[in-house]
Amino acid sequence: MNDVTVPELVASTLHRGVQAAVPLALAANGELIAERAGLLNIGIEGVMLIGALGGVASAWWTGSAVAGLIGAALAGALAALLFALWTVAWRRDQVVTGLAINLLAFGLTGVAVQRLDRFAESHGSTFVAPPLPMPAGIDPLATLTLLVVAVTHVAIFCTRPGLTLRAVGENPEAADTAGIRVALVRFIAAAVGGALVGLAGGALSVGMTHRFQEFMTGGRGFLALALVIFGRWSPIGVAIAACFFGLLDALQVTLQPTLGDAVHLLYPALVALPYVLTLVALAGVTGRARAPAALATPYDPR
Amino acid sequence: MLEARRIAKRFGPVVALADVSVEFHDREVHAVLGENGAGKSTLMNILYGLIRPDAGQVVLDGRALRLRRPMDAHAAGIAMVHQHFMLVEDFTVAENLMLGHLDVGWWLPRSAVRRRAREAARRFALDVDPDRRVEELSVGQRQRVEILKALLREAHTFILDEPTGVLSPDDAQQLFESLRRLRNRGARILFISHKLNEVMAIADRVTVLRRGRRIITESADRATPESLAQQMVGRPLGEFVRPPAPSSGDAVLELRNVSSARGHVALRDVSLVVRSGEIVGIAGVDGNGQTELARMVLGLDRPEAGDVRLFDPDGGRIEPAPRAVAHIADDRRREALVLNMSLAENAVLKHHTDATFSRRGWLNRRAIASHAAQLVREFDIRPASPFVAAASLSGGNQQRLVIGRELAAGRGLVLAVNPTRGLDVASTDFVHRRLSERAANGCGVLLISADLDEILRLVDRIYVIHSGRLTESRRAGDPARPTHDTAEIARLMAGLPPDCGGRT
Ligand SMILES: Nc1ncnc2c1ncn2[C@@H]1O[C@H](COP(=O)(O)OP(=O)(O)OP(=O)(O)O)[C@@H](O)[C@H]1O
Ligand SMILES: [Mg+2]
Numbered sequence: 001m002n003d004v005t006v007p008e009l010v011a012s013t014l015h016r017g018v019q020a021a022v023p024l025a026l027a028a029n030g031e032l033i034a035e036r037a038g039l040l041n042i043g044i045e046g047v048m049l050i051g052a053l054g055g056v057a058s059a060w061w062t063g064s065a066v067a068g069l070i071g072a073a074l075a076g077a078l079a080a081l082l083f084a085l086w087t088v089a090w091r092r093d094q095v096v097t098g099l100a101i102n103l104l105a106f107g108l109t110g111v112a113v114q115r116l117d118r119f120a121e122s123h124g125s126t127f128v129a130p131p132l133p134m135p136a137g138i139d140p141l142a143t144l145t146l147l148v149v150a151v152t153h154v155a156i157f158c159t160r161p162g163l164t165l166r167a168v169g170e171n172p173e174a175a176d177t178a179g180i181r182v183a184l185v186r187f188i189a190a191a192v193g194g195a196l197v198g199l200a201g202g203a204l205s206v207g208m209t210h211r212f213q214e215f216m217t218g219g220r221g222f223l224a225l226a227l228v229i230f231g232r233w234s235p236i237g238v239a240i241a242a243c244f245f246g247l248l249d250a251l252q253v254t255l256q257p258t259l260g261d262a263v264h265l266l267y268p269a270l271v272a273l274p275y276v277l278t279l280v281a282l283a284g285v286t287g288r289a290r291a292p293a294a295l296a297t298p299y300d301p302r
Numbered sequence: 303m304l305e306a307r308r309i310a311k312r313f314g315p316v317v318a319l320a321d322v323s324v325e326f327h328d329r330e331v332h333a334v335l336g337e338n339g340a341g342k343s344t345l346m347n348i349l350y351g352l353i354r355p356d357a358g359q360v361v362l363d364g365r366a367l368r369l370r371r372p373m374d375a376h377a378a379g380i381a382m383v384h385q386h387f388m389l390v391e392d393f394t395v396a397e398n399l400m401l402g403h404l405d406v407g408w409w410l411p412r413s414a415v416r417r418r419a420r421e422a423a424r425r426f427a428l429d430v431d432p433d434r435r436v437e438e439l440s441v442g443q444r445q446r447v448e449i450l451k452a453l454l455r456e457a458h459t460f461i462l463d464e465p466t467g468v469l470s471p472d473d474a475q476q477l478f479e480s481l482r483r484l485r486n487r488g489a490r491i492l493f494i495s496h497k498l499n500e501v502m503a504i505a506d507r508v509t510v511l512r513r514g515r516r517i518i519t520e521s522a523d524r525a526t527p528e529s530l531a532q533q534m535v536g537r538p539l540g541e542f543v544r545p546p547a548p549s550s551g552d553a554v555l556e557l558r559n560v561s562s563a564r565g566h567v568a569l570r571d572v573s574l575v576v577r578s579g580e581i582v583g584i585a586g587v588d589g590n591g592q593t594e595l596a597r598m599v600l601g602l603d604r605p606e607a608g609d610v611r612l613f614d615p616d617g618g619r620i621e622p623a624p625r626a627v628a629h630i631a632d633d634r635r636r637e638a639l640v641l642n643m644s645l646a647e648n649a650v651l652k653h654h655t656d657a658t659f660s661r662r663g664w665l666n667r668r669a670i671a672s673h674a675a676q677l678v679r680e681f682d683i684r685p686a687s688p689f690v691a692a693a694s695l696s697g698g699n700q701q702r703l704v705i706g707r708e709l710a711a712g713r714g715l716v717l718a719v720n721p722t723r724g725l726d727v728a729s730t731d732f733v734h735r736r737l738s739e740r741a742a743n744g745c746g747v748l749l750i751s752a753d754l755d756e757i758l759r760l761v762d763r764i765y766v767i768h769s770g771r772l773t774e775s776r777r778a779g780d781p782a783r784p785t786h787d788t789a790e791i792a793r794l795m796a797g798l799p800p801d802c803g804g805r806t
Contacts, residue, residue: 159408167390167401174388177352178402178451179373293392301352301371 013247013254019208021239021246022145023048023200027224028231028238029152030196034080035228036156037189038169040296041083042098044197045221046105051076051198052205053109056212057116059129068129068206069199076198077191079105084190088183091298110214129206141207145239148196153235165189169292172299182299197221219275226278233292248273303327304349304380304459304490309358311344313694316685318344319355320514326459331481331491333501333522336511337534337726338698339684342494343385345511346461349492350382351375376402381457383465385494385697385724386635387448389436395419395447396432399454422450427476438566441468441633442588442752449477453484460484461492464697466500467724470587470752478504496726498527510534535728542731544738544760546777549579552617554715554746555599560608565594569770572598572608576715576746578615581737583761584750584772586795591770592750593632596719599748600624615714615744625652628708628745632719638704639692646674646688649707677706681732697724705733709740716740716747722756734760754795758786766794 031044041047054075059068079101086097113127120127132140156162167175168185176182204220205212223245231238252270304326311319319341326332336342347353349360351369360367367378375382389398396412396419419432428446436444445468452460460481466474481491481504495501501508502522509519510533517533532538555576562569569591576582586592597603598610601622612622620626631637639648650659650670658669674688681702683695692700705721718737722730737760741747750767751757757764764786765772775791793799 158410160410161408163393163397163401163410167393170390170392171388174390174398175401177350177372177382177384177388179376180402181371181373290392 009254013250016250016253017243017247018139018142019246020249021243022141022207023203023220024224024227024245025145025149025239025242026200026203027197027221028227028242029148029235030076030080030193030198030200031224032193032228032231032233032235032238033152033156033165033189033196034193035233035295036165036169036292037186038172038292038294038297038299039084039087039186039190039193040094040098041080041101041190041193042095042222042225043079043083043101043105044098044224045217045219046102047076047079047083047194047197048201048204048217048221048224049105049109049215050079051201052216053112053201053212054198055202055206056127056129056210059206060116060120060125060127063130065130065132065206069132069202072202072206073195073199076201077195080190080194080197081187083194084187087298088186088190091300094296094298106215109212113212113214116212128211131210132207141203145203149235149239156235166292169294172294172297176299176301182301186299197224200224223275223278229291230278232290245277248277303363305359305361306345306349307359307361309345309348309355309360311341311348311353311355314690315687316690316694317514319348322358322511322514322516324509324516324519326490326492327507328458328490329485329488330506331485331493331504333493333495333505333508334511335494335496335498335501335508335530335534337513338702338724338729339513339696340511340534340726341514342511343463343696346382346463346492346494349375349459350380350461376455376457379456379458380461381452381455381459382461383449383452383463385463385467387444389444389447389451391437392435394433394435395430395439398436398447399432399451401451403454418454419450422454426450426453426480428473440566440589440593442470442473445469446473453480458488459490459492463494464496464724465493466495466497468588468720468752471754472587474500496724496730498530498727501530502527512536531727534726542734542738542759544581544734546762547579547741548762549577551578551580551744551746552613553611554578554613555748556609556611556613557598558609558611560598560605560610562594562598562603562606564603564606565591565597567591567594567770569594569598569605572770572772574765574772574774576748578714578744578746579741580762581741581747581749581760583757583764584748584767585754585757585764585775585791586750586752586767588752590767592719592752592767594770595767596629596632596717596750598622599715599717600627600629612715626713626715628711628713628716630705630708630716630718630721632723634697634700634704639700641693642691644689645678645683645692645695645703646670648692648703649674649677649688652707653711673710677703677710681706698726698729701725702729702732705736709736714745716745717750718747719750720752721749722751722753730756754788754791758788764791766791768794768797 027048034041051072055068055072058071059065083097083101086092087094117127164180164185168182172182204216227238227241230241306322306324309319309322334342344353348355351372351374360369362378369375396415399419400415416432423430428450430443430446449465485491505522508522508525510517553575557572557574560569560572567590598605610622612620612626614620650673654660659666671688678686683699683702722733737747749761764775766775773794777786
């Protein structure tokens with residue numbers, strides 16, 4: 001303990017904070033895109049898990065971590081398209097569908113990873129992803145996340161497709177009468193958002209632990225749902241909120257050894273801190289946060 | 303030529319259109335008339351691809367159109383002003399105007415959009431600020447945006463579903479000018495209105511629908527307001543004019559020097575009194591403080607200075623509150639009804655905690671249903687089923703439901719804000735009779751209306767509201783039959799000082 005200097009401690013905390021923030025920011029941005037189109041996908045935790053598994057699977061299969069990330073995004077997009085099929089095409093309730101996707105993903109990924117482990121073993125290998133290349137010491141995932149946040153922000157607020165997206169989430173009927181294909185926009189938003197959520201899962205598995213574990217998302221998907229509200233449906237706001245929670249998480253890890261015996265008492269409190277803060281923030285500290293007016297409401301032309 | 307051929311549409315048990323065929327020519331303004339619920343909006347929405355017909359075809363220049371969604375109508379050169387605004391409240395006016403215009407590229411060219419919006423506003427002489435968010439606009443301003451949105455499209459057919467309901471007379475004149483210009487350039491204009499004098503002024507031909515069937519299509523020259531009203535309703539109709547009944551009863555509502563800067567328009571030193579037995583009118587162009595005044599009377603806002611006093615029939619003071627007032631709200635869809643709930647549930651919405659309708663938290667379904675059935679009968683609401691969702695009623699029938707509910711509660715003060723907006727001739731007449739009956743039974747009625755004719759026909763006293771200030775306009779002339787000076791009222795509405803010369 002004493003051989004670590006304070007600057008080192010700060011640096012490692014920051015580093016860990018960024019690492020923790022990356023999947024949160026990606027997932028929350030994905031959810032934000034869907035919500036801006038009026039889709040509230042509470043199945044995001046499950047989509048993230050599917051992305052994590054899809055990521056490791058494609059990385060293991062191809063032997064490339066980059067291919068793993070692409071696989072994670074594709075898996076997430078597919079899972080989210082399933083959500084869109086149910087809720088947009090068949091106008092099923094979004095909350096119920098999201099819940100179903102979560103349960104499905106929890107179960108399926110658990111079963112699938114056992115099979116894959118055994119399958120890899122029978123080929124004389126282990127079911128893991130190779131490490132991501134780190135060109136010039138730059139964290140590729142953090143860079144990618146920054147890029148995603150910037151592009152999403154500009155796309156939503158400064159482009160015509162962004163205006164279309166927001167119109168569909170605010171008033172689908174008005175969008176329809178303006179000549180916009182509401183269902184198509186919602187499908188696209190679901191797929192793009194799902195790809196980011198899947199990528200967030202991939203960042204966890206392929207990018208950090210290199211392997212898939214059951215429930216490895218550990219509630220990050222649910223936290224991302226809250227981050228969207230925190231960030232007031234703006235990509236930059238959401239990214240800042242993700243950084244805040246990432247740092248909080250890292251701080252908790254850093255503080256653990258310094259606490260000595262008190263750790264048994266304080267550890268649960270530290271782990272719970274982000275969630276407690278979320279609760280407090282959602283209870284109104286963020287001020288007037290306005291969700292897209294048509295969030296979670298199906299559009300049913302006559 | 304645009305043709306509706308043998309169109310039929312049912313909503314559940316309700317037949318909205320039964321085998322309707324109409325031809326709309328090029329270079330004509332074609333008015334479509336009919337009572338509330340006659341099927342006008344349904345027909346227009348079918349022509350626009352928003353509703354799909356059960357049977358029949360839309361044929362444009364001999365070619366059958368496949369209208370799966372409004373986009374297809376745009377491709378066929380059809381633009382529409384919707385009866386219920388199709389605006390994104392969270393967007394600015396400019397953003398709403400450019401929504402769905404594909405020719406602007408990927409980037410939002412903010413300055414270009416704004417310029418285009420300004421140009422359009424100037425070209426059609428409908429003044430709107432492109433940077434305001436729609437949420438902040440009054441209904442009159444929203445209507446201008448909705449109209450501009452349609453006129454901006456490069457269309458050959460323009461459908462306007464009750465575009466003038468909330469427009470000021472000036473704006474309506476400007477709109478008619480624009481429509482005439484468009485028609486003279488060859489456009490085809492389908493126009494819906496309940497105001498027959500407007501129809502006579504602008505239409506070339508007229509089609510009358512009644513209960514989902516086409517009754518007649520004829521040249522407007524051959525029609526008179528009376529003949530049209532008769533065809534719409536199926537019987538002759540006299541116009542109701544209430545004889546003035548000046549009252550010296552007790553005050554039911556009194557505002558004393560009320561000022562408040564809350565809301566979009568500041569109220570400035572507003573004083574007024576409504577006595578039992580009289581109808582007091584507040585005339586004025588929309589957006590001059592009417593909303594703010596109504597909120598004061600309902601107790602939704604408290605005055606920053608001055609005093610709002612509400613009295614019960616015994617003269618005791620009561621707290622201004624929405625439940626203490628029979629309130630016929632301006633925007634029925636947002637302020638008066640819960641659209642997803644049934645007609646019956648809406649019929650008791652404000653009074654559902656009364657002992658008749660619930661006891662210890664349990665609703666008395668039977669009492670509610672019979673109350674709704676009574677309202678349906680008394681106010682002739684169609685379809686006459688208490689279980690349909692309020693959303694599925696036509697605009698006029700929604701309004702009948704609101705009026706029925708509010709008047710049934712027996713409050714001492716009736717606050718009616720544009721109560722006949724969007725209502726057909728028969729319903730308007732009906733509402734006017736009801737309000738007048740209320741006054742005769744000892745209620746005080748405060749009628750806030752942008753429709754000056756309505757006010758002149760009904761009220762005992764008139765105040766004019768402009769920029770949050772009230773001015774009373776007194777009757778003058780022959781002491782035996784004093785009349786209101788409409789020229790003076792028009793001046794006050796425009797914010798000019800009353801003419802001081804030569805009157806007693
Ligand atoms: N979405 C819907 N669901 C169920 N019924 C509907 C729906 N839309 C319209 N109707 C019914 O169809 C009939 C025709 O309605 P429509 O809106 O076309 O009348 P309208 O002539 O435009 O009347 P108004 O002058 O009041 O606007 C009405 O009885 C109405 O209740
Ligand atoms: Mg209509």
